[in-house]
Amino acid sequence: MFSLIQLQADTIANAATGAVVENIAPNTEISVLQFIFKGGFFLIPIAILLFYTFYLVIERYLYIQKASKIDSLMMRDVRDNLNSGKLDRALSIVERNNTSSGNVIKEGILLIGRPISEIESNMDRAADIEIGEMEKHLGQLGLIAGIAPTLGFIGTISGVIKIFYSISVTENISIGNISGGLYEKMISSGSGLIVGIIAYSAYHLLNGKIDNFALKIQKQILEFVNIIQKS
Template sequence: MFSFIQLQADTLTTAASSVVIEKIAPNTEISVLGFILKGGFFLIPIAILLFYTFYVIIERYRYINKVSKIDPRLMGDVRDNLVSGNLDMARAIAERSNSASGNIIKEGILVIGRPIAEIESNMDRAADIEIGEMEKQLSHLGLIAGIAPTLGFIGTISGVIKIFYSISVTEDISIGNISGGLYEKMISSGSGLLVGIIAYSAYHLLNGKIDNFALKIQKQILEFVNIIQRS
């Protein structure tokens, strides 16, 4: 009899504990999208900057990869035709390459017969133009790398100001009230920093590809000038 009463007491205790736990531990799960949207108004311009950043990265990466390719056979074919005096064929080969290096070599072929310094200068100007085309819109990434984190900080500061204004009006300084508002407002700071890091990294990586092309094209210009001098 005593065991039966003890068993019933244990059952009631367990049931009561479950009710209490259910009351004090509500479901606090939140979706990723819902969590992000708590960041406030400043997430809108940050999101726009993120999409524009990805657009610039993809567009510039494809363009730079396309025009910066240097065909190792191009200079050999051009050299063979220059040595044999076939300038038209050499120019046609350079044009068919459909690349920045081909355009630069073509500019050198067009002024063959003039002083070497003028040929080299003409090719350098052509190289500067090609590099300038590659660098289009890259400055936008550098700008976004500075603007996005700043927008995030402004969003956070704006939220903190609202929190303290609310406290001054309601005189409610509970930890829940303060921490809840802070974590929501700091979402904008985190988002801004993330966009800034993406833009900053892409800016330097793409510029690195352009610098690598500039070094290779200078070697080709030197090789082209040496061919002309020997011929």
């Protein structure tokens, strides 16, 4: 009798163990790359925009960093040579400087002898040209900041439409079917927002550097005008 009870207990224990094993969820871990690829077709243009954004940011940053460099020693040397009447020497100094500020000061040196108002006006126009060169292609970053999130949103909407179409055909309205497809499509929206944030931030940071240069070059123009007025 005792052996029969023991056998029944072992059978129940084994059955319970089997049920627990069957209820253990399978390993569903996926890599980050696999997770991203579940976003669908619209991730392709978003990825292209991301790489183009990085290219624009690096190219514009390097150009602006070099062009907006302000050399205080250049103005000192220019002042000393202008006070000594050595225009050619002052001109060679700004040409060697090879920066936007050097180009603006060069414009002023070439017009020495003309009315002060004309010199200042031409230097302002030269500064505007240099600032325009720095701002080249920055508008594209602003465009990407708007397009990328929109593409992501369209990708998500497209995925949701497909999910509900599948439900209408198969009549399978299980939570797993809906949530599984929906989270995959929302990857598209998340990716678009990330690219948009990167482009938006870079656009304003680079414009901030240009605004800082614009302020400094106006100070240099004023300093140059004061130099030629005193000489």
